[in-house]
Amino acid sequence: MWHSRPRPCVSHHPHSRGRLCHSAPWLCLIVLLMTSFALADGRTFYVDSAAGDDQRDGLTEATAWRSLQRVNEAEIQPGDVVRFKRGGTWRGSLQPASGTADAPVTYTSYGQGDKPALLGSRPRNHADDWVKIADYIWATQPLIFTRRDKLIDLSSSSWRYHYEAGAKIAFEQNDGRVTVRCINSGEASHHIQLWGPTIPVERGGKYIMTLRARSSKPFKPTRMAIQRPQSPWNNFAPGRDIEGVIGPEWRDLEIAFEADMTSDIGQIHIMLGGAIPEGAVFEFEPQAIHAATVNLPDPLNVDVGNIIFDHGETCGWKRWSIDELKNPGDYFYDPASWRVYLYADANPATQHQSIELALKRHVVNHTKAHHVIFDGLAVRYGAAHGFGGGESQNLIIRHCDISYIGGGVLNYRNGRPVRYGNGIEFWGGAENNLVEHCRLWQIYDAALTNQNKGQVKTQRNITYRDNLILNSEYSFEYWNNPAESVTENVVFENNTCLFAGDVWAHAQRPDRNGSHVMLYTNQARSNRIIIRNNIFYQWTEWGCRTSAGWQTLPEMDHNLWFSSQGVMAYWFRDKLADFGKYQQITGLGAHSRFAEPEFTDAASGDWTLAADSPGQSLGEDGGPIGARRGGFE
Secondary structure (H helix, E strand, C coil): CCCCCCCCCCCCCCCCCCCCCCCCCHHHHHHHHHHHHHHHCCCCCEECCCCCCCCCCCCHHHHCCHHHHHHCCCCCCCCCCEEEECCEEEEECCCCCCEEECCCCEEEEEECCCCEEEEEECCCCCCCCEEEECCCCECCCCCEEEEEEEEEEECCCEEEEEECCCCEEEEEEECEEEEEEEECCCCCCHEEEEEECCCCCCCEEEEEEEEEECCCEEEEEEEECCCCCCCCEEEEEEEECCCCCCCCCCCEEEEEEECCCCECCCEEECCCCCCCCCCCCCEEEEEEEEEEEEEECCCCCCEEEEEEHHCCCCECCEEEHHHHCCCEEEEEEHHHCEEEEECCCCHHHHHHEEEEEEEEECCCCCCCEEEEECCCEEEEEEECCCCEEEEEEEEECCCCCEEEEECCCEEECCCCEECCCCCCEEEEEEEEEEEEEEEEEEEEEEEEEEEEEECCEEEEEEECCCEEEEEEEEEEEECCCCCCCCCEEEEEEEEEEEEECCCCHHHHHCCCCCCCEEECCCCCEEEEEECCCCEEEEEECCEECCEEEEECCCCECCCCCEECCCCEECCCCCCEEHHHHHHHHHHHCCCEECCCCEEEEEEHCCEEEECCCCCHHHCCCCCCCCCCCCCCC
């Protein structure tokens, strides 16, 4: 059950409270149109993780498919419904198909029991999953790549380059040799990028790239991958990091890749920003791409951003070298060997019934998806986003549970890792998306967010309502840049938000910012960003944080705020501890209050409002605020 002051890593079962919300007429019309999607005709497919068989047709419960891979590879058409059996578990990343305005694609459940669980993790629950390296240091089994047939000759391949944000290189390519002279390394890894030839890959395929390399000043590249060469920059096949550094002497190198997706457009991608030293001359001679085999069926081919022990009783503490492993639960993910090193006084599998290693990929990747309904799914244990992706439109996410999300390394800035991970994120262009009646807890960054940076994008008609959010660094986060971008009609309403910053990763962060409302730098032309009828209860740093760039402030009112710690607001660098001062200086929240919400039974996890709660009549319509009763299953 949910507790009033939960431990940082305890698995809970949240409750809800009840009321009807009121939306603007335009939103009501959109919602009616969107919910009518479900009336469209289409096929129904069943997926059973225990008794299913991918060789069947999936069209009845008796002939259900088994795997998430089969779902992703199926030719799902507009109007089709995919039903996962309750009580089942699937691992990997769901790649939803798109529908149409009158025939959406729906992913939901059937049967009895717990919501079907989509896990973005790989288990290491057995004693033979671990090898003792030294006293108190255990590691996952070594992964061995074996080179097979040569697939592509790279000796005459063509390469190109990109730099930004003040970084600069001189680039040459002659007789099969690529030469990079670093003038300014930049700060982040993506500030200098090299792009090579197109490499077709198949999901699950293993590959080895051979090359020779040297550098006048030693350094270590931060990442290599086979990646989409344009937005949304999908990482089709992550590559293992180079062991050691590249120095003045020529080295023969093998870079191993495993494909997460099938693609014929991915290109070899090397990031050098913030890593290659200023003045260094880096040279390499690409040779070939080979097929490969490995000795393990489920390698840890991307960053492990969290370890969840016993379904959340405790979590790991991510460190950055083996030497930093000093306490139980400390772990290091080695990108050069794709292994995890963990501090434990005995084999970890003998100390825990469940060990989940969260991988840096979206559990549901809705990139470019449109007209899709997700209803009644449990999404957890991913180190990127629970639901994540760019350029999505007309999505409905409802009655879903999203938990223990985030912690993976997004990039490196000045040689230091930057971690990330949101419960539900709409990135880049996003329109007509709705999130309602969901429960989100233990999220590294924001539970709910829409955001954009770099490209000119429009974010329009996005609504988050009647959700229960607990124990996330931020409950709601928003920003959109550059100034040519547009944001219209983003509504965050009737949500119950509890314990911002009281989350598994807070103590691990270099930027502790526990805040219910995080409004980062926003340069976009903005109209009707509305935050109303919410309960914001307990935070570690700020109730609300607002950064520079805002020309039109959000509409924030009829909210109930209360915390026994932290500061009410961080307002454009001013700390406003007093609620009255917050109202006076910001001009926001004239009808909001700072008062104890008076929940029905917080100790047992009942977050409905008591009859005498100040939130019972605080809503814009004079009614109760917060997430409504009956919206959660």
